[in-house]
Amino acid sequence: MTTYIMLMNWTEHGAKNVRDSPKRLDAARKQLGEMGGSFKSFYLTMGEFDMVAVVEAPDDAVLARFALMLAAGGNIRSQTMKAFPELAYREIISSLG
Template identity: 85%
Template sequence: MTTYIMLINWTEQGAKNVRESPKRLDAAKKQLADMGGSFKAFYLTMGECDMVAVVEAPDDAVLARFALMLATGGSVRTRTLKAFPEFAYREIITSLG
């Protein structure tokens, strides 16, 4: 499984319907699980992003489909970062020679 960090912001529509946000999160968790992935952590945040999620998915294509499905709901916009765990970070740096 690959780990991704999703930076999430409410759209105007999402902010207007913020009380429905927990239901939308539950639906997103189920949707990702149905695609073979999972939420590892979720945070309401202050600052540049409204929320941050740490998720896992089988591959980039699955996560891309998930992000597009979220976008079609119209309540959030996402930015996704592919995350490399520490062991991969060390392997990458070591491979530099």
């Protein structure tokens, strides 16, 4: 599985319906699970982003589809970063020579 960090902000529509946000999160967890992925953690945050999630997916294409499906709902906009775990980080750095 590949790990991704999703940085999310509510759209105007999503903010107006913020009370429904927990239900939307539950639906997103289920949707990603059906696609072979999972939420590892989720945070409500203060600052530039409203929410941050650490998720796993089988590959980039699966997560791209998931992010597009979230965007199509019209409640959030997201930025996604692929994350390398510490072991991969160490391997990448050691390969520099």
